[in-house]
Amino acid sequence: MDVTRLSALSDAVMDVAKGEDLKTSLNRLIQNAVLITDCTYGALGSITADGTLEDFTFVGMSDETADEIDTFPEGKGLLGHLLAVPQPLRVSVIGEHPSSVGFPKGHPMMSGFLGVPIRIRDELFGSIYLTQKRNGKSFTEEDENLVVVLASAAGVAIDSYRGHIAQNQVVVLAERERIARDLHDLVIQRLFASGISLHSIVSDPLLSEDVQGKIQSVLDNLDSTVQQIRTTIFALLDQHPIADIRTLIMSEIASLSATAGFQISYSFLGPIDTVIGEDLTKQVIPVIRELITNAIRHAQANAIDLVVLANQTYCEIRVVDDGKGYIPGERKSGLLNLERRALARGGEFEILGNRVSGTRTMWRVSL
Template identity: 30%
Template sequence: MGEPPGAERPGSVPPLRMDALLSELQEHVERVRGGRDRMQTLLDAVMAIGSDLELEDLLRRIVRSAVVLVDASYGALGVLGEEGTIRQFITVGMDEETIAKIGNYPEGHGILGLLIREPAPLILEDLGGHQESVGFPPGHPPMRTFLGTPVQVRGKVFGNLYLTDKRGGLLFDADDQVVLQSLAAAAGVAIDNARLYDDSRHRERRLSASADMTRALLSGAPPEEILRSLADTVRQMTGTDLVTLALPVGEGPDLTVEAAAGEAADRVLGLALSASTLAAKVFTTGEPITSEALSDDPRGSGGSASVVGLGPAFFVPVGDRDRVRGVLQVANVPGGPSFSDATIDMVSTFADQAALALKLAEHRREAEQLTLLGDRDRIARDLHDQVIQRLFADGLTLQAVLGRVRGEPTATERIQRVVDDLDDTIKIIRATIFALQHRDRQEQAGGLRARLLTVTDESAEALGFSPALRMTGLLDTEVPAAHAGHLLAVLREALSNTARHAQATTVEVTAEASDRTLRLTVADNGRGIDPADTRRSGLANLRSRAEELGGTFDITRRHRSGTLLEWTVPLPTDGEAAEEGG
């Protein structure tokens, strides 16, 4: 007999159940295949990041790999800095326009701060619903799901990986967490290798820079050339936007930028740095200082960051705690990359060698000064013992002859004229001797640079802020005492007028001695004055001081707002300066 329709054979599987088993098997195969593909993608990512030795490129590659591996819409790597704050934030998934709308990168609050305080993997279904969430800044794209994990280098947390919004509206799961942790472990090794490679390159640059500095010292180059070479070398070593070297003025904490390298070097060269600047604080304490936004840093005011917009920066002392000879500033423009610890260490080490260069240059200046003083004494002695005595003897001889030719008016007049000329020559030589013997005492009593700093510092109370001061040229050695006195009086009057009438919020003062010309400019952003208004006695006084020295005085309205005062006088020649000193 045949089997009835629909009857199942012993050991057979119903068709519907067979379809379910086949579907389940297919899903399993797909999961295995998907897992194999994800594992292959992970291995490819590990190989890719392991082959990259440029740290900045490596960090961005790590974030891109993480986004691909867990199929996230957005990814970021927050590199930790001092005191557990985020000092570098690398994003993937946002265009430049969105980043610009958001503004400053996060510092480490909210969920990002939670991962910093508790460095462990974290999965969230609703980012905004967590109790630690502080919301998003204006312009930030909405985000919901979240996956984060720390990146460790040699047992220390280097930063955190943040992934948001898994594509397709799905949630991040445990597999995603395992994959991201595996990538983070490989990333830690790759970052360590990149750091070692970076250290080796920095070491090579430092050795090359030291060799260049040694050659410059042995060549007998002028100190200003050595300082300029030092700033250029540091900029090449770091690839930064601006490097300055500030040296002390007098015995106080005030500094002046004596060398600068970068596109904005001309704007900061000669700039005076008061005690309120970060550079002056480094000079006083001997401790380095770093900043992520120098122009906005509340710890200091003034300095090059008030003239040029600066972002990430650091300052290192040149010398040791017993004797700091100057301060090196290395800075990038806002939005530029932050500086790694390796870079700061490299510049600090080079600064120690630069201190030796400054010390040798200082000894060379002292030796040259001693030689100069010896030459002055010798010249003064020779002039007194030989030249004046001979001229005096010649004058007496002519006076004796004069008594014998009284009856001849023409001869008498000529001889008397020669005698008068000899007397004038003796006076000039005596004035020269006096200047040679006393110039070094005047220089030791306090140079023009130090007095310019004093005047601008004193004006801060009346103005309500500290003026920016730039000093260039040989102000301490090329400007005679009389000219210096006029210059300081003009500056006092100009700053007083600004405080009383201009209602300004910034004042820029520039004093320059070059090409036998002494120039002072005072520019403010106040309401301006009418150049035709000559009723102010102070302005007439400034003009008369310029005309007394054969110079000019101009005051004009600036293009946008404020006033520009220019006071220019010629510097005397050596003979004229000696006569003035007498």
């Protein structure tokens, strides 16, 4: 292994360790993997809890080319083989491997393939995929060893990120407990004491019925307030220390805003923290990412507004932009994927032109 490649590998590992947000770190890792192995295309796919391919980030392919692909990777073929057998896989000709299923319509033709799984301790997170080594060459054992090191660095970065999130959640939970204690010890006790004082007054026979009625109304309001505060206390204490969907969405918006070059506005309507479970969260984040990325890249928007709404019946995501507008009948692979996600959960996906300019999109699924 020559000094240049070792130096590039060292730089790539240090790049991952910089502590940037996870999405940026992993994207740069794929870019570095492509450079170090001297190939054309690179990607990183993460998997769901049931072992299917979920998120897919790629480099080396233009947005226009990606939009022409009929379907996004679904974990079939060689990608599926890596999920079933999470060991480094190096193939000179993709079509000659027994697991190969060909390429979807619109997909660029590719020859050589190198796939390396990313592990976080004993957990399989996903894989790095590299294809089409330049000058018609095949990936070498040295290429494989270099990417294995990068995959290890990615595993450490992801594990560190999760630890950081967990630490933040511990701080948040501790703060919630403190607020709950203060509400009980300082607020409820004082309201209770005030209520006792008023009870002793309302029965005074010297008071008129009108005054007694007003005092009783205040007592009723105090009782109602105490019940509401107790409900709030229970809600504060009944928080499972898993990723908060609001935090995840805001983190995603921060990353997308940096890409867009302007602040994306957002709002939440309804009890999204309680009705959107972990399973749906894994759908909501990629949907938001795809809708906003589409508005940034293709609609060339200068303003984007996101609304996430949830009630006991459904979850709805709305995105409004001021871009160049949507051409009816022109749904690219990313948007078709969103439609399939919605239909799979008994929902719907709509794209509408805005009143003046731009586009309104709505993704809704049943709960």
